[in-house]
Amino acid sequence: xxxxxxxxxxxxxxxxxxxxxxxxxxxxxxxxxxxxxxxxxxxxxxxxxxxxxxxxxxxxxxxxxxxxxxxxxxxxxxxxxxxxxxxxxxxxxxxxxxxxxxxxxxxxxxxxxxxxxxxxxxxxxxxxxxxxxxxxxxxxxxxxxxxxxxxxxxxxxxxxxxxxxxxxxxxxxxxxxxxxxxxxxxxxxxxxxxxxxxxxxxxxxxxxxxxxxxxxxxxxxxxxxxxxxxxxxxxxxxxxxxxxxxxxxxxxxxxxxxxxxxxxxxxxxxxxxxxxxxxxxxxxxxxx
Amino acid sequence: xxxxxxxxxxxxxxxxxxxxxxxxxxxxxxxxxxxxxxxxxxxxxxxxxxxxxxxxxxxxxxxxxxxxxxxxxxxxxxxxxxxxxxxxxxxxxxxxxxxxxxxxxxxxxxxxxxxxxxxxxxxxxxxxxxxxxxxxxxxxxxxxxxxxxxxxxxxxxxxxxxxxxxxxxxxxxxxxxxxxxxxxxxxxxxxxxxxxxxxxxxxxxxxxxxxxxxxxxxxxxxxxxxxxxxxxxxxxxxxxxxxxxxxxxxxxxxxxxxxxxxxxxxxxxxxxxxxxxxxxxxxxxxxxxxxxxxxxxxxxxxxxxxxxxxxxxxxxxxxxxxxxxxxxxxxxxxxxxxxxxxxxxxxxxxxxxxxxxxxxxxxxxxxxxxxxxxxxxxxxxxxxxxxxxxxxxxxxxxxxxxxxxxxxxxxxxxxxxxxxxx
Numbered sequence: 001x002x003x004x005x006x007x008x009x010x011x012x013x014x015x016x017x018x019x020x021x022x023x024x025x026x027x028x029x030x031x032x033x034x035x036x037x038x039x040x041x042x043x044x045x046x047x048x049x050x051x052x053x054x055x056x057x058x059x060x061x062x063x064x065x066x067x068x069x070x071x072x073x074x075x076x077x078x079x080x081x082x083x084x085x086x087x088x089x090x091x092x093x094x095x096x097x098x099x100x101x102x103x104x105x106x107x108x109x110x111x112x113x114x115x116x117x118x119x120x121x122x123x124x125x126x127x128x129x130x131x132x133x134x135x136x137x138x139x140x141x142x143x144x145x146x147x148x149x150x151x152x153x154x155x156x157x158x159x160x161x162x163x164x165x166x167x168x169x170x171x172x173x174x175x176x177x178x179x180x181x182x183x184x185x186x187x188x189x190x191x192x193x194x195x196x197x198x199x200x201x202x203x204x205x206x207x208x209x210x211x212x213x214x215x216x217x218x219x220x221x222x223x224x225x226x227x228x229x230x231x232x233x234x235x236x237x238x239x240x241x242x243x244x245x246x247x248x249x250x251x252x253x254x255x256x257x258x259x260x261x262x263x264x265x266x267x268x269x270x271x272x273x274x275x276x277x278x279x280x281x282x283x284x285x286x287x288x
Numbered sequence: 289x290x291x292x293x294x295x296x297x298x299x300x301x302x303x304x305x306x307x308x309x310x311x312x313x314x315x316x317x318x319x320x321x322x323x324x325x326x327x328x329x330x331x332x333x334x335x336x337x338x339x340x341x342x343x344x345x346x347x348x349x350x351x352x353x354x355x356x357x358x359x360x361x362x363x364x365x366x367x368x369x370x371x372x373x374x375x376x377x378x379x380x381x382x383x384x385x386x387x388x389x390x391x392x393x394x395x396x397x398x399x400x401x402x403x404x405x406x407x408x409x410x411x412x413x414x415x416x417x418x419x420x421x422x423x424x425x426x427x428x429x430x431x432x433x434x435x436x437x438x439x440x441x442x443x444x445x446x447x448x449x450x451x452x453x454x455x456x457x458x459x460x461x462x463x464x465x466x467x468x469x470x471x472x473x474x475x476x477x478x479x480x481x482x483x484x485x486x487x488x489x490x491x492x493x494x495x496x497x498x499x500x501x502x503x504x505x506x507x508x509x510x511x512x513x514x515x516x517x518x519x520x521x522x523x524x525x526x527x528x529x530x531x532x533x534x535x536x537x538x539x540x541x542x543x544x545x546x547x548x549x550x551x552x553x554x555x556x557x558x559x560x561x562x563x564x565x566x567x568x569x570x571x572x573x574x575x576x577x578x579x580x581x582x583x584x585x586x587x588x589x590x591x592x593x594x595x596x597x598x599x600x601x602x603x604x605x606x607x608x609x610x611x612x613x614x615x616x617x618x619x620x621x622x623x624x625x626x627x628x629x630x631x632x633x634x635x636x637x638x639x640x641x642x643x644x645x646x647x648x649x650x651x652x653x654x655x656x657x658x659x660x661x662x663x664x665x666x667x668x669x670x671x672x673x674x675x676x677x678x679x680x681x682x683x684x685x686x687x688x689x690x691x692x693x694x695x696x697x698x699x700x701x702x703x704x705x706x707x708x709x710x
Binding site: 039042043044061064065067068069071073074075076077078079080088089091092093094136 | 290292293296297300304512513516517518519520521522523524525526527690
C-alpha cells in the first residue's frame with residue numbers, strides 16, 4: 001500500500017500480513033509510518049494505493065468489532081469515571097450494557113484497579129491510566145489487538161503484567177500486533193516482525209530468522225585458556241568469554257568440533273546472535 | 289449506521305453534559321435567576337410606587353392673574369380644593385402661605401399663575417428643596433392644570449359642547465382587526481406593539497440561544513475528543529457517521545431539554561398574557577407549536593456543520609473560531625429583525641425562509657408576527673429544505689470529521705481536505 005499526506009510520503013510499497021494467533025512486532029523509528037500503517041489497517045485512514053483486508057475481507061464494521069486498538073497517543077475522557085469509561089468503550093465494540101459492565105469489572109480486577117472503578121480517570125496516575133486503557137483494549141477479548149507502545153510509562157511489575165497478558169492471548173490463539181521501541185520485549189514476545197523505515201518495509205519475517213540473518217559470523221567461547229595466545233582471532237569480552245570470528249567456510253558446530261579437537265577446554269559455547277536493537281540501529285541509524 | 293452504537297454515543301454524551309454544573313446552572317439556574325431578578329425589580333418598583341402614592345399628592349395653586357374658575361373648587365373647612373385623577377389642588381389666595389406649606393412638605397409643588405399670564409402664558413412651577421428630583425415626572429397634574437386654565441378662560445363664552453371640543457378636540461378611539469377578524473375596540477397601541485413584537489423577538493432570541501448553546505456543546509465535545517486523543521479509539525470502533533450522529537442526538541437532547549425549560553417561561557408568559565389580553569392581542573400559538581420542530585431541524589443542520597468544522601481545529605479556541613461563521617449566518621434574521629417585524633412576509637422574509645441557515649428563526653418570527661401571511665407549503669417546504677440540507681451536511685460532515693479529527697498541527701488546505709475526504 002501507499003499513503004501520502006500532501007508532499008510527504010508516509011508509506012510506499014508496504015506489503016505484509018499478520019497471521020492468526022501470532023504476536024507480530026511492528027518496528028521502526030519515530031515517524032517511520034507505523035501509526036499510519038496501523039490506522040490504515042484498522043480503517044481509520046484510507047490508503048491512497050493498495051488493498052487492505054481484515055479477517056479476509058475489506059475492513060468493515062463487523063470485522064472492526066473483532067479488533068481493539070491501543071494508540072500510542074493515549075486518549076481517555078479524563079472527567080469520566082473508570083468503570084463508566086470502560087463500559088462506554090465496551091458498548092462501542094458491540095457489548096450489551098450489562099455485558100460491558102461485567103467485562104469492565106472483570107478487566108479492572110485483572111489489571112489490579114478494582115479499587116478505583118468509581119474514581120474519575122483524572123485522579124489516576126499515568127501508569128494506572130495506561131492500565132485502564134489496556135483493560136479497555138482487552139475487555140472484549142478481541143481476535144486482533146493492536147498495541148502501540150503498551151509498556152511505556154509502566155513500572156517493571158506492570159511491564160511483567162502486560163507481558164503476561166500478551167502471552168495469554170497467544171496461548172489462546174488470539175493475534176496481537178505489538179508496536180514498541182523496547183527491543184528486548186520484541187525478542188521475548190514476537191513471533192514475526194516488520195521493520196519500517198521512512199515509509200518502506202525494510203525487514204519482514206520470522207524473528208529468529210531475521211536475528212540469524214543479521215548476526216555476525218562469530219561465536220562466544222567460555223574457557224580458562226588464552227585463545228589469542230593460541231593464534232585464534234578472538235577478543236576477550238568484559239562480560240566474560242571470548243568473541244571468536246569464524247572462518248568464512250566454518251559452521252558454529254563444525255568450529256566447536258575443531259576447537260575441542262585442538263585441545264581447547266570449552267566450558268561454554270554459543271553462536272553469537274544479533275540483538276534486535278543492534279539490527280534496528282544498523283538498519284535505520286545509517287541515514288540519521 | 290448501527291442504531292445501538294449511535295445510542296451508546298448519544299447516551300454517553302448526554303450524560304456527560306447534563307451532569308455538568310455549567311449545564312445545570314444554564315438550564316435551570318438561569319430561568320430562576322431571571323425570575324428572581326425580574327421579581328425583585330417588580331417588587332422594588334411596586335414598593336416605591338405605593339410609597340409614592342402614599343406621599344402627599346397635594347399641589348398648590350396661586351392665581352395672581354385672577355382667571356381661575358373658582359366654581360370648579362369645592363370648599364373643605366375653608367380650604368378650596370380641586371380634585372382630579374387622585375390629585376388635589378389647593379387654591380391659595382396668599383402666596384406666602386402657599387410657600388410655607390411647600391417648605392413644610394405639605395405640597396409636592398406650587399403653581400403660580402402670574403399677573404401677566406394672559407399676555408405671557410407663564411405659569412411658574414415651584415418645587416421645594418425637599419421635593420425629590422424627578423418627582424414631577426410621570427404625574428398628570430400639569431395637563432390637568434392646562435385643562436383647568438382652558439376651562440376657566442372659556443367659561444361662559446362658548447356653549448357647553450363647543451367648549452368641551454375646544455378643550456379636548458379629539459379622543460382617538462383605537463381598534464384593529466383581532467385574531468378572528470373581529471373588530472376589536474379599546475386597543476392600547478403601545479401594549480399591542482409591545483406584545484406583537486416582544487413575543488417574536490423573545491422567541492427568536494430563545495431559539496437562537498438554545499441553538500447556539502447546543503452547538504457550543506458540540507464544539508466543546510469535539511475539542512475534548514481531539515485534545516484527549518481518544519478519537520482514534522472511537523474511530524477504530526464506530527464509523528465517523530455513527531460518532532457524528534450520536535453526538536448530534538445526545539447533545540441535541542441536552543439542548544432540547546434546555547430549550548424546553550427556557551421556552552416554558554415564554555409559554556407561561558403567553559398563557560398569562562392570553563388570559564389578560566385575549567381579546568386584544570393574538571398569542572402566536574402556531575409559532576410556539578412549530579418552535580420545537582424548527583429547533584430540532586435547525587440544530588441537526590447547524591450542529592452537523594459545526595461538528596465537522598470544529599473537528600478541523602487543533603484546539604477548542606481554533607474550533608470556536610472556525611464555527612463562528614455558521615453562527616453568524618444563523619443570527620442573520622435577528623440582524624434584519626426590524627425589516628422582518630415591519631414586513632414579515634416581504635421578499636426578505638420569503639427568501640430567508642428557504643435558506644437552511646436562516647429558516648428556523650425566520651419561520652418562527654413570521655409565524656409569530658403574522659401567521660396569516662406565511663403559507664403552509666412555505667413552512668413544510670422550509671422544513672424539507674432543512675432536512676435535505678441536514679442529510680447532506682451529515683454526509684459531508686462525517687467525512688470532514690474523520691479527516692479533521694486525525695489532523696494535527698496546521699490547518700489542511702482545501703485540496704488536501706478534498707483528497708482525504710474522498
